Amino acid sequence: MAHAVEQPAATPPPRVGKQSDPCIMTIFGAAGDLTARMLIPALHNLARADLLSKEFAVLGVARSQMTDEAFRKRIYDDVKQYCSDCIDPATWDTFSKRFYYFAGDFSDEKLYPQIKDRLTQIDREHSTHQNVFYYLATAPSFFGPIVAKLAATGLMEQSNDHWRRVIIEKPFGHDLESAKTLNQQLLKVADEKQIYRIDHYLGKETVQNIMAFRFANGIFEPVWNRRYIDHVQISVSETVGVEGRGSYFDTAGSLRDMVPNHIMQLISLTAMEPPISFDANAVRDEQAKILHAIQPISDEDVLSRSVRGQYGDGTESGARVTAYRTEPDVAPDSRTETFVAMKLLIDNWRWADVPFYLRTGKRMTARSTQIMIQFRRAPFVLFRDTPVDHLMPNQLVLHIQPEEGISLQFAAKVPGPVMRLGTVDMNFEYQEYFGKQPSTGYERLLHDCMIGDQTLFQRADMVEAGWSIVNPVLDIWKALPPRNFPNYASGTWGPKDADELLERDGRRWRNFEK
Numbered sequence: 001m002a003h004a005v006e007q008p009a010a011t012p013p014p015r016v017g018k019q020s021d022p023c024i025m026t027i028f029g030a031a032g033d034l035t036a037r038m039l040i041p042a043l044h045n046l047a048r049a050d051l052l053s054k055e056f057a058v059l060g061v062a063r064s065q066m067t068d069e070a071f072r073k074r075i076y077d078d079v080k081q082y083c084s085d086c087i088d089p090a091t092w093d094t095f096s097k098r099f100y101y102f103a104g105d106f107s108d109e110k111l112y113p114q115i116k117d118r119l120t121q122i123d124r125e126h127s128t129h130q131n132v133f134y135y136l137a138t139a140p141s142f143f144g145p146i147v148a149k150l151a152a153t154g155l156m157e158q159s160n161d162h163w164r165r166v167i168i169e170k171p172f173g174h175d176l177e178s179a180k181t182l183n184q185q186l187l188k189v190a191d192e193k194q195i196y197r198i199d200h201y202l203g204k205e206t207v208q209n210i211m212a213f214r215f216a217n218g219i220f221e222p223v224w225n226r227r228y229i230d231h232v233q234i235s236v237s238e239t240v241g242v243e244g245r246g247s248y249f250d251t252a253g254s255l256r257d258m259v260p261n262h263i264m265q266l267i268s269l270t271a272m273e274p275p276i277s278f279d280a281n282a283v284r285d286e287q288a289k290i291l292h293a294i295q296p297i298s299d300e301d302v303l304s305r306s307v308r309g310q311y312g313d314g315t316e317s318g319a320r321v322t323a324y325r326t327e328p329d330v331a332p333d334s335r336t337e338t339f340v341a342m343k344l345l346i347d348n349w350r351w352a353d354v355p356f357y358l359r360t361g362k363r364m365t366a367r368s369t370q371i372m373i374q375f376r377r378a379p380f381v382l383f384r385d386t387p388v389d390h391l392m393p394n395q396l397v398l399h400i401q402p403e404e405g406i407s408l409q410f411a412a413k414v415p416g417p418v419m420r421l422g423t424v425d426m427n428f429e430y431q432e433y434f435g436k437q438p439s440t441g442y443e444r445l446l447h448d449c450m451i452g453d454q455t456l457f458q459r460a461d462m463v464e465a466g467w468s469i470v471n472p473v474l475d476i477w478k479a480l481p482p483r484n485f486p487n488y489a490s491g492t493w494g495p496k497d498a499d500e501l502l503e504r505d506g507r508r509w510r511n512f513e514k
């Protein structure tokens with residue numbers, strides 16, 4: 001029997017993956033929350049895993065006045081606050097010396113030539129080969145104008161020797177028309193290959209594992225179709241309310257916030273055909289085909305195939321909490337939905353007539369993101385003369401968060417002299433098998449941008465396809481304001497109408513205790 005050769009304790013673990021290209025990351029909005037909570041911890045995790053080039057630097061840009069030193073101190077304090085076990089004292093010093101800061105207003109034309117000069121200096125100091133990516137950790141209204149000003153200053157120009165890329169954060173528009181406008185603004189001055197539309201959901205291992213699970217195992221793909229699958233449920237539930245984001249959320253709502261982006265990504269990865277390779281466009285072509293195959297919801301069908309809700313008073317983790325309309329920066333008569341459920345159908349040979357039910361909401365019973373695939377029941381015939389009165393269908397659940405794993409539910413005989421059935425679970429938990437890695441979900445995505453891999457980023461056509469699906473719902477909901485808000489209590493699984501959406505089809509949501 002072969003034994004693994006043990007490494008001496010002092011040897012660092014070998015790097016898994018390619019080191020990033022030399023480059024400068026320019027963060028617009030470097031004094032903000034996203035930078036502090038996600039971007040800096042993710043960069044530090046990459047440095048600790050030896051995935052960051054030694055020729056790497058960061059230039060932070062925001063309004064606050066700060067020296068480079070003050071910026072370094074600030075990011076140290078932030079990382080300590082948000083991710084204390086992320087700080088590795090052995091690497092922090094060299095890591096933080098690569099950080100620089102420049103104060104200015106994004107709307108100021110004069111800022112961009114100054115950024116250009118600063119990038120030239122940093123490039124000289126760190127030999128970053130003039131590769132630069134711009135991370136727009138800013139309000140979406142800045143995306144188009146910042147990229148236009150970068151281009152006008154020559155800061156988006158690439159050559160055979162160096163690249164220029166830009167990462168933008170969702171929301172990519174607030175409806176189909178504005179998404180198209182944003183794409184046009186970006187594509188006027190940059191190539192699609194330079195644009196990385198980030199959806200941090202796709203940084204999660206389990207989301208990436210959907211492809212590995214489906215395509216690296218021979219046993220699932222043959223049953224992954226309308227012949228064996230009864231329906232699919234995609235459920236993204238949060239226990240928290242709007243958490244201080246009232247002014248943004250009240251203009252967006254759950255449908256805009258979650259469905260065209262996160263949930264469409266989950267649907268397309270679950271339903272797509274096997275791509276011919278892991279090449280970015282091969283994968284994204286298959287995802288886009290699914291988004292285009294989703295049956296458009298007609299105006300007449302909107303009310304029977306979608307449900308909206310808003311939370312009222314209730315309890316969260318045993319404590320009393322108050323209604324959405326009482327949250328700071330939310331209108332006291334707000335009609336914004338904090339819950340949405342929909343029934344979608346995919347018009348292709350694999351999925352015809354298999355409903356995909358999705359729901360997402362705030363202040364629900366449990367925090368969980370799951371994809372549940374329910375298989376068709378086995379024929380009952382054999383059990384007719386036994387005490388068994390019905391058969392439970394098999395359920396395969398892909399757990400995305402907070403637990404990451406996969407479980408399969410099936411029937412087993414309850415021990416004893418008579419034939420009785422119980423439902424049992426086969427469980428795989430990521431953490432149990434692979435241990436816990438410090439991760440924000442941004443590591444993989446930042447690294448992919450630095451090596452030029454766009455697989456996990458949304459392409460312009462995918463963004464527009466996602467909005468095309470929800471746009472009729474947005475229009476009808478706007479024309480017919482809800483009359484019964486709030487219509488679900490905090491701490492529950494959402495409004496009764498959402499249960500009825502499935503009950504009409506003889507199905508039920510997979511609810512569970514916290």
Ligand SMILES: NC(=O)c1ccc[n+]([C@@H]2O[C@H](COP(=O)([O-])OP(=O)(O)OC[C@H]3O[C@@H](n4cnc5c(N)ncnc54)[C@H](OP(=O)(O)O)[C@@H]3O)[C@@H](O)[C@H]2O)c1
Pocket residue numbers: 028029030031032033034035037038061062063064065104105106107136137138139140169170171
């Ligand atoms: N926070 C998250 O976890 C998270 C998650 C997903 C997506 N996002 C998205 O990421 C973006 C940024 O979010 P955030 O939470 O980091 O926002 P934030 O905390 O409000 O930070 C905004 C940053 O932009 C800077 N800024 C604003 N206006 C400016 C201007 N005119 N000129 C120069 N700098 C300006 C601010 O600088 P000063 O402070 O110096 O004024 C600050 O550094 C948003 O689009 C958000 O929707 C955030």
